[in-house]
Amino acid sequence: MSQIQEKKTLDLGYCRDDFPIFNQEINGHPLIFLDSAASSQQPSSVIDVVAQYQREDHANVHRGVHVLSHRATESYENARDKLCNFINAANRNEIVLTSGTTESINLVAQSFCRPMLKQGDQVLISWLEHHSNIVPWQLVCEQTGAELIVAPINDDGEIDIDAMITLMTERVKILAVGHVSNALGTINPLSTIIAAAKNMGIPILIDGAQGVPHMGVDVQLLDCDFYAFSGHKMLGPTGIGVLWGKEALLDAMPPYKGGGDMILEVNFDKTVFNELPYKFEAGTPNISGTIGLGAAVDYLQTVGMDNIYEHEKILHTYMVEKLSAVDGVHLIGTAKNQASVQSFRLNDIHPHDLGTILDHQGVAVRTGHHCAMPVMQRLGLPGTTRASLGLYNNFNDINRLIDALEKARQIFK
Numbered sequence: 325m326s327q328i329q330e331k332k333t334l335d336l337g338y339c340r341d342d343f344p345i346f347n348q349e350i351n352g353h354p355l356i357f358l359d360s361a362a363s364s365q366q367p368s369s370v371i372d373v374v375a376q377y378q379r380e381d382h383a384n385v386h387r388g389v390h391v392l393s394h395r396a397t398e399s400y401e402n403a404r405d406k407l408c409n410f411i412n413a414a415n416r417n418e419i420v421l422t423s424g425t426t427e428s429i430n431l432v433a434q435s436f437c438r439p440m441l442k443q444g445d446q447v448l449i450s451w452l453e454h455h456s457n458i459v460p461w462q463l464v465c466e467q468t469g470a471e472l473i474v475a476p477i478n479d480d481g482e483i484d485i486d487a488m489i490t491l492m493t494e495r496v497k498i499l500a501v502g503h504v505s506n507a508l509g510t511i512n513p514l515s516t517i518i519a520a521a522k523n524m525g526i527p528i529l530i531d532g533a534q535g536v537p538h539m540g541v542d543v544q545l546l547d548c549d550f551y552a553f554s555g556h557k558m559l560g561p562t563g564i565g566v567l568w569g570k571e572a573l574l575d576a577m578p579p580y581k582g583g584g585d586m587i588l589e590v591n592f593d594k595t596v597f598n599e600l601p602y603k604f605e606a607g608t609p610n611i612s613g614t615i616g617l618g619a620a621v622d623y624l625q626t627v628g629m630d631n632i633y634e635h636e637k638i639l640h641t642y643m644v645e646k647l648s649a650v651d652g653v654h655l656i657g658t659a660k661n662q663a664s665v666q667s668f669r670l671n672d673i674h675p676h677d678l679g680t681i682l683d684h685q686g687v688a689v690r691t692g693h694h695c696a697m698p699v700m701q702r703l704g705l706p707g708t709t710r711a712s713l714g715l716y717n718n719f720n721d722i723n724r725l726i727d728a729l730e731k732a733r734q735i736f737k
């Protein structure tokens with residue numbers, strides 16, 4: 325590793341000081357957090373902005389004539405503008421605020437797909453998907469008589485792109501695929517997949533839950549139709565996320581939920597729905613979460629998404645090198661193009677037992693099926709141990725993981 329790379333990694337490691345969660349010990353050891361794919365930690369700037377809103381500005385949005393409501397509305401709508409700029413959406417109407425990736429995908433399944441799907445139609449996904457990008461499609465297929473079809477993956481955890489393209493026939497009415505696999509870290513070749521689907525006139529949804537937090541995303545450049553992501557995986561609060569969709573598609577879709585704020589006029593015989601994006605935002609939204617997510621976007625943009633990607637890539641390469649050198653470690657997920665996630669097994673130790681022993685040493689990892697049971701079934705495993713990185717991780721975190729694994733190996737000898 326060159327000195328320049330090392331310096332960059334160390335420099336970015338200093339960001340850790342911005343994250344108060346690290347000022348503590350877990351089981352008598354400094355916290356080593358390697359579970360960012362499940363939920364990332366929040367910098368003080370996000371925590372403070374949420375606290376300030378609660379303390380000084382809290383009121384409902386859009387409806388009030390008083391000062392607090394104006395302030396809350398302004399901060400809330402500013403966050404939408406930040407998100408629009410962050411993913412380079414064509415305009416702010418395309419940013420629908422949801423509770424997260426799960427709700428965003430359900431919205432598309434129920435509002436875009438359900439009215440048009442019929443028997444004989446197909447929904448195409450891949451074997452790599454998180455349950456959130458499987459179950460909503462199963463539900464809508466059951467409701468409409470459409471069929472769910474699944475593109476296979478190879479033993480490294482890469483989608484078989486040729487097989488996926490073969491499945492793209494005129495029967496397929498939507499393709500829903502992840503940007504990055506949460507279980508194996510595979511970065512899918514979106515430009516190839518999207519170009520092939522476009523060629524067949526198939527609308528495309530990208531599950532970006534593990535994409536947006538770790539690399540620059542430009543939805544116009546990608547040229548997909550929908551892109552879904554969650555705030556809590558990108559340094560923001562829980563319970564807030566985004567559905568980005570092309571305006572013409574969103575405009576033509578019926579509301580997903582009914583209630584306040586999504587209407588212009590209500591009569592018992594007819595209701596006139598609000599314009600985009602409010603048509604899809606029924607009820608009082610997650611105001612503090614949205615404002616916090618806006619601050620998270622500010623933070624990510626200040627560090628720079630290219631810097632974050634490079635930092636995590638260096639650390640991931642280092643982690644793979646170190647893990648491979650541990651006797652008994654078997655890497656799961658060895659795609660050529662991988663993000664900052666690494667699954668593995670240690671001998672035949674059950675991942676939950678391993679995770680518990682690591683936790684005793686202050687090292688937080690994820691264990692189990694990672695909400696991707698079909699991936700585990702395909703690889704013939706009940707689960708894995710998964711270490712996932714964020715911009716606040718550094719070489720020392722990985723060294724501590726390796727030490728803890730060595731200890732676990734001794735215990736299970």
Ligand SMILES: Cc1ncc(COP(=O)(O)O)c(C=O)c1O
Pocket residue numbers: 361362423424425426427454456457502504505506531533534554695
């Ligand atoms: C790839 C992927 N998709 C979807 C989700 C669901 O995200 P949320 O629970 O925030 O809706 C996750 C969460 O782990 C994920 O990793």
